[in-house]
Amino acid sequence: MNRVRAACRRTGYTHQTEKTYRRWIVRYVKHHGTEHPCAFGKEKVRDYLSRLATGRNVAAATQNQALNALLFLHRDVLGTEWGAGCDFERAQGPERLPVVRTPEEVKALLEETDGLDGLVAHLLYGARL
Structure with a gap:
């Protein structure tokens, strides 16, 4: 773990990244x-x-x-040379579509607001924020 700590500091990783990588490496070794x-x-x-x-x-x-931590361990700490064959497939998160309100929904929402909240909502919508 001292070699991991030294490699993290040598490459300029933050303390939080170092801590996270060390945790993943410990879990990996225990596994x-x-x-x-x-x-x-x-x-x-x-x-x-x-x-x-x-x-x-x-x-x-x-x-x-976890993959980044393990690649760091093998490449930067242990000096393992895997060559071109180490292209691990990265996990893909679910695609999320942006929520876009219809003009009718926006109109109904703006009609429900009044006072200072209504003014702010109208200004934000008018400024396309």
């Missing part, structure tokens, strides 16, 4: 039976990420954060 991670290969990383997605049902952003 594989506390053996040293220099013995782990790409398949162990894929196995762990798959367990996160299926077993723990984590969000795509969480899975990508």
